Amino acid sequence: MSTSKSASKAEHTKAVIVDAALRLASQIGLEGLSIGALAEVTQMSKSGVFAHFGSREELQISVVREYFVRFERDVFMPTLQIDRGLPRLRALFANWMSQVAHEVQSGCLFISGAVEFDDRSGPVRDALEQSMKTWLTAVRRCIAMAIEAGHLAQTTDPKQMMFEIHGLILAVHYEAKFLKSVHSMERAKIGFDNLLTRYKI
Numbered sequence: 001m002s003t004s005k006s007a008s009k010a011e012h013t014k015a016v017i018v019d020a021a022l023r024l025a026s027q028i029g030l031e032g033l034s035i036g037a038l039a040e041v042t043q044m045s046k047s048g049v050f051a052h053f054g055s056r057e058e059l060q061i062s063v064v065r066e067y068f069v070r071f072e073r074d075v076f077m078p079t080l081q082i083d084r085g086l087p088r089l090r091a092l093f094a095n096w097m098s099q100v101a102h103e104v105q106s107g108c109l110f111i112s113g114a115v116e117f118d119d120r121s122g123p124v125r126d127a128l129e130q131s132m133k134t135w136l137t138a139v140r141r142c143i144a145m146a147i148e149a150g151h152l153a154q155t156t157d158p159k160q161m162m163f164e165i166h167g168l169i170l171a172v173h174y175e176a177k178f179l180k181s182v183h184s185m186e187r188a189k190i191g192f193d194n195l196l197t198r199y200k201i
Contacts, residue, residue, distance in 0.1 A: 017042055021062070022067055026107035027106075064131060090196075097189065100169060110131070139162045172184045
């Protein structure tokens, strides 16, 4: 019984640390994370934080995984309640845009991580890449289902359309966060509608 309680407490403590690390990484990036900085934020000892991960790299990977879990929960999972085809694709884009609106203020780990690790190799880059590829595969599959439902033209290339949708999202991040454009969200929504008009039957 005591062993079970100890394991549960350890899991809870690790979850608290990862949550704090995620918030910190959103502000300063994955490379800015350190056992020392996290110990200060969580008011734990360095050895206490280190014991839950074993290395800074494992901490970074845990943050990437947690970020993806939350992203999937907030952006993708709600769309499973929406009819397949164009309604689900519209909902997915709307949820993604809502996420972007939040991340313009707090920071996007996928984007900052890509900048930090684009020309590097290793487990952290692998975790970032796999998370993003998994997400884009889900977007592509959503487009494919819209084609199967007859909502988009049979000639539609899911990979190309996914690329263009992803491009809109990246443009919003750059324009809204870096250029401080107040109309970037609206322009992205118009861009998405233009895509649908071009690809619809």
